[in-house]
Amino acid sequence: MALGALATAALFVTIVSATLFGTANIGPLDVISTILRHVGLGAIAPTEPLPRLLDALIWESRVPRVLLAGAVGMALTVAGAVLQSVTRNPLADPYLLGVSSGASTGAVAVLLLGIGGGSLSLSTGAFAGALISFGVLLVLIGGGRVANPARVVLTGVLVSQFFAAITSVILMINGDANSTRGFTYWLLGSLAGARWQLVGVTAVLILVGVVAIQFFAPALDAFTFGWDSAAALGINVRAARVWLLVLTAAITAAAVAASGAIGFIGLLVPHAVRIVAGSMHRTLLPVTALVGAVFLIWIDTFARTAFAPNELPVGVITALLGAPAFALVLRRVNS
Amino acid sequence: MGHIAAVGISWSVKQSRLLDSVDLDAHDGQVVGLLGPNGSGKTTLLRLLAGLRRPDAGTVHYDDTDLRDFARRTLARRLAVVEQDISTSDTLTVRQVVELGRTPFRGRFDALTDADEQIIDSALEQADVADKQHRSWHTLSGGEKQRAQLARALAQQPREILLDEPTNHLDIRHQLDLLELLRSLGVTCVIALHDLNLAAQYCDHLVVLDHGRVAAAGRPSVVLTPDLVRTVYDVDALIDHEPTTGTIRITYRSARKRTNSGIGTPPVSADT
Numbered sequence: 164m165a166l167g168a169l170a171t172a173a174l175f176v177t178i179v180s181a182t183l184f185g186t187a188n189i190g191p192l193d194v195i196s197t198i199l200r201h202v203g204l205g206a207i208a209p210t211e212p213l214p215r216l217l218d219a220l221i222w223e224s225r226v227p228r229v230l231l232a233g234a235v236g237m238a239l240t241v242a243g244a245v246l247q248s249v250t251r252n253p254l255a256d257p258y259l260l261g262v263s264s265g266a267s268t269g270a271v272a273v274l275l276l277g278i279g280g281g282s283l284s285l286s287t288g289a290f291a292g293a294l295i296s297f298g299v300l301l302v303l304i305g306g307g308r309v310a311n312p313a314r315v316v317l318t319g320v321l322v323s324q325f326f327a328a329i330t331s332v333i334l335m336i337n338g339d340a341n342s343t344r345g346f347t348y349w350l351l352g353s354l355a356g357a358r359w360q361l362v363g364v365t366a367v368l369i370l371v372g373v374v375a376i377q378f379f380a381p382a383l384d385a386f387t388f389g390w391d392s393a394a395a396l397g398i399n400v401r402a403a404r405v406w407l408l409v410l411t412a413a414i415t416a417a418a419v420a421a422s423g424a425i426g427f428i429g430l431l432v433p434h435a436v437r438i439v440a441g442s443m444h445r446t447l448l449p450v451t452a453l454v455g456a457v458f459l460i461w462i463d464t465f466a467r468t469a470f471a472p473n474e475l476p477v478g479v480i481t482a483l484l485g486a487p488a489f490a491l492v493l494r495r496v497n498s
Numbered sequence: 499m500g501h502i503a504a505v506g507i508s509w510s511v512k513q514s515r516l517l518d519s520v521d522l523d524a525h526d527g528q529v530v531g532l533l534g535p536n537g538s539g540k541t542t543l544l545r546l547l548a549g550l551r552r553p554d555a556g557t558v559h560y561d562d563t564d565l566r567d568f569a570r571r572t573l574a575r576r577l578a579v580v581e582q583d584i585s586t587s588d589t590l591t592v593r594q595v596v597e598l599g600r601t602p603f604r605g606r607f608d609a610l611t612d613a614d615e616q617i618i619d620s621a622l623e624q625a626d627v628a629d630k631q632h633r634s635w636h637t638l639s640g641g642e643k644q645r646a647q648l649a650r651a652l653a654q655q656p657r658e659i660l661l662d663e664p665t666n667h668l669d670i671r672h673q674l675d676l677l678e679l680l681r682s683l684g685v686t687c688v689i690a691l692h693d694l695n696l697a698a699q700y701c702d703h704l705v706v707l708d709h710g711r712v713a714a715a716g717r718p719s720v721v722l723t724p725d726l727v728r729t730v731y732d733v734d735a736l737i738d739h740e741p742t743t744g745t746i747r748i749t750y751r752s753a754r755k756r757t758n759s760g761i762g763t764p765p766v767s768a769d770t
Contacts, residue, residue: 248588251586251587252587253587253588378606380606381601381604381606384598384601385598385601387586387588387590387595387598388581388583388584388585388586388598388647389581389583389586391545391548391550391579391581392579392581392584394549394550394570395548395550395574395577395578395579395581396574396598396599396601396602396654397570397571397572397573397574397575397601397602398570398571398601399570437589441589441590441591441594442588442589442590442594443590443594443597445607
């Protein structure tokens with residue numbers, strides 16, 4: 164409980180303070196005033212309104228971007244924690260298992276091939292792609308019966324590479340130089356596309372998904388010693404697994420559709436949280452969600468400000484941090 | 499308390515029959531030993547009794563209720579299962595493992611009640627792992643893991659327990675402790691065992707499986723004969739009574755020289 168309160172407070176402080184950072188030089192009080200005005204608390208705003216352009220910069224760009232980073236961070240880390248339990252594999256991560264890759268393929272297919280005749284959105288494509296790649300992965304690892312972590316990860320690499328290849332083919336054949344460049348950037352993972360409409364849809368999907376997953380925390384705990392053992396503890400294993408996989412695919416797809424493929428935080432954050440909060444999912448899931456949100460907000464704040472005016476794709480930074488973390492977890496798995 | 503009645507249980511995988519019309523009855527706190535060589539169907543039978551697999555034929559009743567009529571959760575409130583494979587990659591403490599035993603009694607968002615904590619405490623105590631409750635699962639020895647799993651099963655406060663070779667990693671003292679504990683609980687137990695002497699000493703009733711069929715069933719003194727040990731295990735044994743207590747004592751002579759009789763029999767999957 165104390166941990167949860169602490170993490171909630173950290174998320175709140177993070178959201179507020181991350182909006183203070185940016186390439187444009189705007190004072191903290193001005194930023195706070197702007198936000199207060201937009202949420203209908205203009206009466207207590209400490210400073211005069213900013214010029215229109217700066218006002219838009221904060222309210223239309225920074226704030227939605229911070230919120231999107233929070234939602235995406237929440238989704239990818241919770242997805243990682245769930246996959247680690249459902250596949251009984253500490254190395255599971257939506258990116259490593261190819262779910263992000265499948266989502267990318269789906270998004271590209273809708274956007275460039277016109278599948279669905281324009282009636283489908285990029286998010287729908289990403290969602291379908293995530294489900295399909297997840298399905299392929301599950302078939303290849305026997306629905307989670309394969310317990311050998313190395314084999315699960317290698318299967319994920321295989322699925323990931325396969326879908327990445329399809330994405331490349333679609334891009335090369337149908338994309339013009341501009342869309343290819345934009346997409347390459349998106350594939351690396353970036354939150355630069357954050358706008359209110361996108362944030363709204365994404366955040367609602369992710370919040371609903373993350374809360375729904377919390378319902379299955381007892382099942383995830385019971386999975387500790389395998390399916391039979393969970394069933395013997397009274398868990399309806401089949402239903403729990405199907406729901407968890409669908410929900411995980413859904414929040415992953417929502418995150419990837421909004422931000423591209425941001426890797427490794429699904430591995431990094433849950434394992435770090437386990438060290439502090441333990442492995443029981445009733446605690447692990449909510450704390451992971453909050454820490455994941457805080458973590459990605461700060462990573463993205465760094466990505467957009469550290470090398471201004473250039474911006475790093477946030478996926479590049481998570482990979483820089485995540486790959487060594489992966490190596491550490493791998494060592495522990497083998498020992 | 500607790501009554502398990504299995505009648506005419508058969509089960510096949512890919513044309514090969516792993517269990518053939520097996521009957522088993524355990525009631526009123528009996529400890530029923532399930533014997534048989536590797537691959538004779540002990541683990542399979544336990545899974546079917548636990549409702550983890552559906553038999554092709556036959557029925558299992560718990561008291562007067564058909565196994566098929568139990569909701570998973572209701573069954574888990576009376577029946578605990580201690581499996582052989584108890585590996586995990588998660589980093590749980592022993593106490594958290596034992597907490598899992600309260601799963602069928604807890605709501606999705608309920609914290610553990612004081613009553614739950616007391617039940618967990620006494621389960622840890624009974625299985626002799628209370629001093630290790632804060633240790634991480636990975637740091638335990640094989641025997642400590644088995645005892646922790648037993649504690650988890652006890653935390654379910656079961657009327658019946660199914661145990662699959664729970665003694666195979668335990669040292670002699672803990673083997674005896676475990677079997678004595680099971681006897682003292684008054685819980686009806688079906689326990690797969692390899693050690694015939696332990697079975698003779700602690701079980702009220704034995705069911706011996708051979709190639710998926712019941713080769714013999716009854717009181718240990720009736721079931722355990724040199725003939726049975728020779729036909730089922732292919733081992734010559736001397737069987738007498740231990741002079742002070744009168745319990746059956748089995749002394750193995752030697753593994754019989756392998757004959758060709760083993761070759762024509764259908765392959766049976768590994769007993770794990």
